[in-house]
Amino acid sequence: MDANDQFFGRISELTRLESIYSAPGSGTCIVLGRRRIGKSTLLERFCEDKHSLYIQFSSGATMESQLEIMATNISTLLGEEEIHFDTFGDAMDAIGDICKNRKTVIVFDEFPYLVECAKDVSGRVKDFLDLVLKRTDSMFIICGSVMSVMMNEAADPSRPLFQRFDNIMTLAPLPIEDCRGFHPNLSESELMDVYLMFGGIPRFHRKMSGMSYDDILVQLAMDSDWMSMEANLLIRSELNNPDAHERVVDAISNGRTTATDIANGAGLPISTCDKYLDDLVRIGIVGIRKPMMGASTRPNYYILDSITAFHREILSKNGSRLRYRDRDRLAQALREDVATFLGKRFEILCTDFFSRNYLCDEIGSWWGKIDGEDTDIDVVAIAIDDNGLRRQVFGECKHRMKPVTWATLNELQDKVKHLRNVVNPTLVLFSWSGFKENLLDDSEDMGVMLIGLDALTGREKAPPLPPIPSKVA
Structure with a gap:
């Protein structure tokens, strides 16, 4: 075809x-x-x-x-x-x-x-x-x-x-399961990573259709002008004063997350920056991470559009490397930088997955200090189960090469114990690379949800919310 x-x-x-x-x-x-x-x-x-x-x-x-x-x-x-x-x-x-x-x-x-x-x-x-x-x-x-x-x-x-x-x-972006047909040569983990780079925009998947994962990375590096053009046109075709809007996007790409920090980074008055943030949220370039369970009352902003994020956080920051012509070494160098980027995007995908597959009154994240150290919980939701009960859900997302172990679950349990007003929490682990066998064996009895690639890529149904545990974990 x-x-x-x-x-x-x-x-x-x-x-x-x-x-x-x-x-x-x-x-x-x-x-x-x-x-x-x-x-x-x-x-x-x-x-x-x-x-x-x-x-x-x-x-x-x-x-x-x-x-x-x-x-x-x-x-x-x-x-x-x-x-x-x-x-x-x-x-x-x-x-x-x-x-x-x-x-x-x-x-x-x-x-x-x-x-x-x-x-x-x-x-x-x-x-x-x-x-x-x-x-x-x-x-x-x-x-x-x-x-x-x-x-x-x-x-x-x-x-x-x-x-x-x-x-x-x-039209919303295609879900990952509908993008599989563009990439018959990719494994499920490679498909996931390509989806994290492109999102569900079919034109971009079609452009890379049939390539290996390394060839996609090299192609993005050696022919990056089209991605730069698309990222810029999305702003310039929709918004007045695109240069100022792009400064806001740059500030977020450089790690600023609150409205005040973004305004300072963009060199704009806070009232003007708030308006520009609203514009960028409206057209789908920027997303809002809602604070949950007593987190800071100020929402955090992040780059929602995958193309914009990849262009600004990977390609723009690796300009000198992109001129290197040894394809194999270039692909390896990009793999290392892309890994951190994909970890952040994986959290966004897992949050979206949960909101699409479970009835949620609210969904966001928690961030704050525990024992004096900054920490966060990737996914926090108030979900409605089949009995109409409101469930407090806490999830961690792991995009890494090794299967998730008990250590990740223990860490999540410890974080949840430090939060106020938590009753019968449901714990969820999302993993790019699966789970250790002993964790798989014990998770059902503990009421812990394990969501791996097969569910995230649509190859199997999302697991149901487990029964309310008999005691707080």
Whole structure:
């Protein structure tokens, strides 16, 4: 299979689109998602077996050029030659005729590029939806990578398209199990590490599809410009004052985690920095680690977007090494640096895994001092079990070569004993490299959850929450 033809996952998204298409009457949908998340690929797959008009607009193009794009696609669908439109209204009238004559899926891909060409575009689309589409059984979809523009069109009461779309679908990154098909040559542990580097962004997995793990590392080092471009475009396409936002990201990448420290590192007033942090959280570049169980009341910030994190924490800080041309030695040198990076990303993945597989009222981390020393607990959650009981859950995440032993469990037990208001805690160990046999043998009787690679990569179901232990560990 050609890498560009690979399509994995998105079953629930396709099912939802099919339900909109199959419902009586017309249907409308907005598809949102960051760059490279797979919006276009999803919609192309959805349209494959349907009478459809798929129009992808161009960045920076004039309205005349956009009309030429529309004319070309419409003439191809109708099997006619030399269609020409003088105005956007003429093009929409032609699309209306198509929808009246036959059930059709209309897709306007990269809709923000069309909107920026003329002020009346959204108003003319509104008229099409109100006066034409609703009298047909056709379906109209808009999507685009500039999420701020897309949400403004749909959610701003002053915009013509406010409340005109019955369905809004936001594409999340693919889970790791859906990325396995891109990497048939990788072991489960290597798949995990690649996923920690790229996240669930299919375009990046497709780019490295079929490579060995070392070849992926070398390819990232020797061809790092594309990752730099993607990391920067994600900010510059969405936010005003991107240079200041990038200073905030740099401060977090350099280890600053609280709003005050980040503001100082970025050279910004705290009120301005707070706004920029909100912007970065909104578009998925920065995440918030919620304090739990009496931790500091100030949340911690971290780089959520995997590409941004890898670019800034590995590639940018190893610029001189990346010019080295001995591929084997370069891969080995990068392995050492990447290991620390992956350990941090593994904690993020484990937290996400727990929140996706267990009903949680709250989830975050604990950090503070025990016996005068700074320490933390990676995952802390209030989960609801099958009996509706609230459970206090404490977890440690270990991304290392050796299987987890009793020592890790003992350390976690000791930390939990020092916390206040803990009742019947449930302890969880997440491990990249498995567990020692004696720990496996005793964990079930102790009510300790052991979650390894098979569960984390989707090869087996997540274990259920154990019964409440008869006594505090």
